[in-house]
Amino acid sequence: METNSVSPLPPLDAPLAMMENEKTPPGTPSVTDMPPPPDANLQGFLSQKREDSKQDDFMKELKGAMRHGHKHHSPKILSPHSRRYEEDSENAWNCCSWFEYLLIVILSTILLIGVLVLTLFWVIFYRGGFAWSDSPQLQFNLHPVLMVAGCITFSGFSILLYRLCRCIKHLYVKLTHMLFHACAIPCIVMAFLAVFESHNLVEPPKPHFYSLHTWLGLITMAMFALQFIVGFFSFLVLLCCENRTYSCRSAMVPIHASFGLANFMMAVATCVTGLVETERQLVGETALSTRNSEIEHYIMNSMGVVFVALGIIISVAVRRSNAPATAKVYVTERLEIN
Amino acid sequence: METNSVSPLPPLDAPLAMMENEKTPPGTPSVTDMPPPPDANLQGFLSQKREDSKQDDFMKELKGAMRHGHKHHSPKILSPHSRRYEEDSENAWNCCSWFEYLLIVILSTILLIGVLVLTLFWVIFYRGGFAWSDSPQLQFNLHPVLMVAGCITFSGFSILLYRLCRCIKHLYVKLTHMLFHACAIPCIVMAFLAVFESHNLVEPPKPHFYSLHTWLGLITMAMFALQFIVGFFSFLVLLCCENRTYSCRSAMVPIHASFGLANFMMAVATCVTGLVETERQLVGETALSTRNSEIEHYIMNSMGVVFVALGIIISVAVRRSNAPATAKVYVTERLEIN
Numbered sequence: 001m002e003t004n005s006v007s008p009l010p011p012l013d014a015p016l017a018m019m020e021n022e023k024t025p026p027g028t029p030s031v032t033d034m035p036p037p038p039d040a041n042l043q044g045f046l047s048q049k050r051e052d053s054k055q056d057d058f059m060k061e062l063k064g065a066m067r068h069g070h071k072h073h074s075p076k077i078l079s080p081h082s083r084r085y086e087e088d089s090e091n092a093w094n095c096c097s098w099f100e101y102l103l104i105v106i107l108s109t110i111l112l113i114g115v116l117v118l119t120l121f122w123v124i125f126y127r128g129g130f131a132w133s134d135s136p137q138l139q140f141n142l143h144p145v146l147m148v149a150g151c152i153t154f155s156g157f158s159i160l161l162y163r164l165c166r167c168i169k170h171l172y173v174k175l176t177h178m179l180f181h182a183c184a185i186p187c188i189v190m191a192f193l194a195v196f197e198s199h200n201l202v203e204p205p206k207p208h209f210y211s212l213h214t215w216l217g218l219i220t221m222a223m224f225a226l227q228f229i230v231g232f233f234s235f236l237v238l239l240c241c242e243n244r245t246y247s248c249r250s251a252m253v254p255i256h257a258s259f260g261l262a263n264f265m266m267a268v269a270t271c272v273t274g275l276v277e278t279e280r281q282l283v284g285e286t287a288l289s290t291r292n293s294e295i296e297h298y299i300m301n302s303m304g305v306v307f308v309a310l311g312i313i314i315s316v317a318v319r320r321s322n323a324p325a326t327a328k329v330y331v332t333e334r335l336e337i338n
Numbered sequence: 339m340e341t342n343s344v345s346p347l348p349p350l351d352a353p354l355a356m357m358e359n360e361k362t363p364p365g366t367p368s369v370t371d372m373p374p375p376p377d378a379n380l381q382g383f384l385s386q387k388r389e390d391s392k393q394d395d396f397m398k399e400l401k402g403a404m405r406h407g408h409k410h411h412s413p414k415i416l417s418p419h420s421r422r423y424e425e426d427s428e429n430a431w432n433c434c435s436w437f438e439y440l441l442i443v444i445l446s447t448i449l450l451i452g453v454l455v456l457t458l459f460w461v462i463f464y465r466g467g468f469a470w471s472d473s474p475q476l477q478f479n480l481h482p483v484l485m486v487a488g489c490i491t492f493s494g495f496s497i498l499l500y501r502l503c504r505c506i507k508h509l510y511v512k513l514t515h516m517l518f519h520a521c522a523i524p525c526i527v528m529a530f531l532a533v534f535e536s537h538n539l540v541e542p543p544k545p546h547f548y549s550l551h552t553w554l555g556l557i558t559m560a561m562f563a564l565q566f567i568v569g570f571f572s573f574l575v576l577l578c579c580e581n582r583t584y585s586c587r588s589a590m591v592p593i594h595a596s597f598g599l600a601n602f603m604m605a606v607a608t609c610v611t612g613l614v615e616t617e618r619q620l621v622g623e624t625a626l627s628t629r630n631s632e633i634e635h636y637i638m639n640s641m642g643v644v645f646v647a648l649g650i651i652i653s654v655a656v657r658r659s660n661a662p663a664t665a666k667v668y669v670t671e672r673l674e675i676n
Contacts, residue, residue: 210635212614212642219643262650265603269610269646276550276611280618297548304550305557308607312600315653 104317105164111313112156115306118299119148126296132194136201142194144274150187151220151267152307154180156314159264163318174235181228188221213273220266227263231256261318268311275304442655443502449651450494453644456637457486464634470532474539480532482612488525489558489605490645492518494652497602501656512573519566526559551611558604565601569594599656606649613642 123129123141130145131138158180165173199206209218234252238245279300282293461467461479468483469476496518503511537544547556572590576583617638620631 212610212617212639215639215643216646258654262654265650265653266646269607269649272550272607272611273614273642276614277618279550280615280622284618284622301550301553304611305553308554308604311607312603315603316596316600319657 101164104313105160108156108160108310108313108317111306111310112153112160115303115310116145116148116153118303118306119145122296122299122303126292126299133197133201136198139194139201140198143191143198144278146187146191146194147274148271150184150191151224152271152310154184154187155224155264155267156310158184159260159314160317171239178232178236181231184224185228188224192221211273211277213270213277216266216270216273220263220270223259223263223266227256227259231260257318261315264314265311268307271307272304275300275307439502442651443498446494446498446648446651446655449644449648450491450498453641453648454483454486454491456641456644457483460634460637460641464630464637471535471539474536477532477539478536481529481536482616484525484529484532485612486609488522488529489562490609490648492522492525493562493602493605494648496522497598497652498655509577516570516574519569522562523566526562530559549611549615551608551615554604554608554611558601558608561597561601561604565594565597569598595656599653602652603649606645609645610642613638613645 123145127141128138130141132142133139158177161180162173162177165176196208199208209215230252234249234256238249279297282296461483465479466476468479470480471477496515499518500511500515503514534546537546547553568590572587572594576587617635620634
């Protein structure tokens with residue numbers, strides 16, 4: 001079980017690593033696979049062990065015995081569904097944690113969908129809708145909508161689903177996580193092409209990769225591509241030889257998670273800078289002369305606030321797990337390591 | 339020890355809550371205050387306990403015994419400095435975690451000081467330096483420098499110090515944390531007054547609280563004030579009646595920490611939006627005609643990249659603790675709760 005200590009600083013990575021480690025590593029019999037020793041056995045076993053003078057061995061056995069005894073005195077954990085910790089009464093959620101969990105899920109969903117709807121509304125009603133090469137100005141409009149869809153909505157849901165969905169088989173969660181990110185790819189590619197072409201077609205042609213928004217955008221896209229490729233190979237392709245790659249995949253989990261969250265925060269920063277740059281350009285053009293442009297200004301400000309709120313709420317949601325039981329899993333694992 | 343379970347979702351808050359809980363709650367004798375039972379005593383004690391038929395009691399004692407035995411076989415933990423987990427060989431850091439810790443500390447320090455130096459350099463060499471009411475344009479220049487000093491450099495160091503400095507007495511860490519935040523207050527107030535007055539004095543007067551930057555800035559300042567007042571009363575004033583307020587203070591720790599990190603991320607977003615707004619305004623004025631204005635543009639872009647990097651690295655640093663031993667404290671605490 002040495003491989004379970006994926007990080008020397010467990011509190012950060014524990015809940016994330018736990019999801020990977022929840023599948024007992026190959027070759028180690030699961031606690032729930034073995035019947036618990038009856039009380040008499042446990043005590044007889046301890047009594048026999050007392051004869052041994054080696055304290056280290058004794059301590060190891062004590063830990064093991066304690067673990068069994070502990071499982072034994074909460075009989076639900078021995079049911080066939082014992083992996084679903086919610087069924088264990090000791091891990092039952094209280095009202096407050098349910099409220100907190102629901103609040104995060106509902107708020108994130110509203111904000112993730114809301115920011116896409118707001119962007120679509122802004123582009124269609126205030127920026128004239130969409131087009132391709134025939135109108136560089138309208139072609140540019142594809143950029144914010146597709147980037148928000150790919151980098152924020154799809155990626156955000158992918159991250160949230162991976163963290164919060166633990167009631168179905170872990171492989172399906174992984175596949176959903178991958179599929180949502182895969183859906184983001186065409187959006188990002190199309191959005192990139194749209195802005196690239198519209199910069200070339202406009203008169204005079206605009207320079208590429210000049211502003212802060214484009215710098216942050218390039219870094220974000222590079223991080224996204226790297227993260228997708230590494231994630232795809234580490235967590236899906238390497239599953240073909242599951243036993244051999246267990247320790248490698250375990251070690252990758254906290255890195256993938258931290259890097260993914262950093263990537264999402266970069267995406268939020270990119271969106272905010274892009275929004276402010278566009279807004280300042282529009283202010284320069286129209287000078288907020290009409291009532292209409294003032295409303296547009298408030299809509300864009302609201303989009304900015306929602307982006308920042310999303311960056312904060314997703315980073316909070318990712319650190320939280322839907323299973324208070326991770327604490328217990330953690331205890332068990334650590335005791336075995338020690 | 340019921341009060342130690344400050345949150346139903348421990349992995350997020352564990353390292354933060356741990357710092358508060360490290361001080362053993364009043365009335366509970368510390369493990370290190372009691373001499374460890376000798377081997378014979380431990381085993382005799384277990385043997386006696388075997389007679390008891392109540393499994394729950396037995397399990398409780400087993401856990402306690404295990405904890406003592408465990409402490410006993412690592413004698414360093416019994417030294418007067420036993421709170422310093424680094425001295426426990428089991429918690430010794432490996433090369434990789436030291437590298438990671440140093441990287442975070444050095445990188446954060448460079449970025450926190452670097453962004454302030456970069457802002458000062460930009461304002462002095464490209465924006466004409468400082469003034470008060472006699473020149474609204476130069477009065478405005480106080481705003482970015484003081485805001486970066488207060489909201490980013492002082493606050494960032496305060497957060498970092500609180501999380502990373504565990505080798506001195508916890509009260510001193512708290513006081514330093516408070517002092518750094520207290521230093522941020524005059525900076526923020528001066529910066530706010532500078533921009534407010536310069537908006538009024540400029541011809542024509544600029545509207546207040548109109549752009550996304552000002553919206554985010556207002557939210558950030560309100561959050562900062564609330565956080566400072568609540569933190570000051572909860573963690574310093576309430577110490578006067580330490581015993582009575584322990585559970586209340588424990589419960590406040592994760593909330594204060596999450597809210598503080600959210601506040602820092604808001605501050606970063608505010609700085610980035612302010613930077614982009616100013617940069618777009620300057621582009622509009624000078625149209626990047628000269629070589630000088632192009633260099634200024636690159637300096638401002640670099641400041642933006644540093645702000646975003648700081649937002650990411652501080653949120654990573656805060657989640658990490660400098661004590662791998664928190665895992666062990668955690669195990670001990672949880673075992674007692676269960």
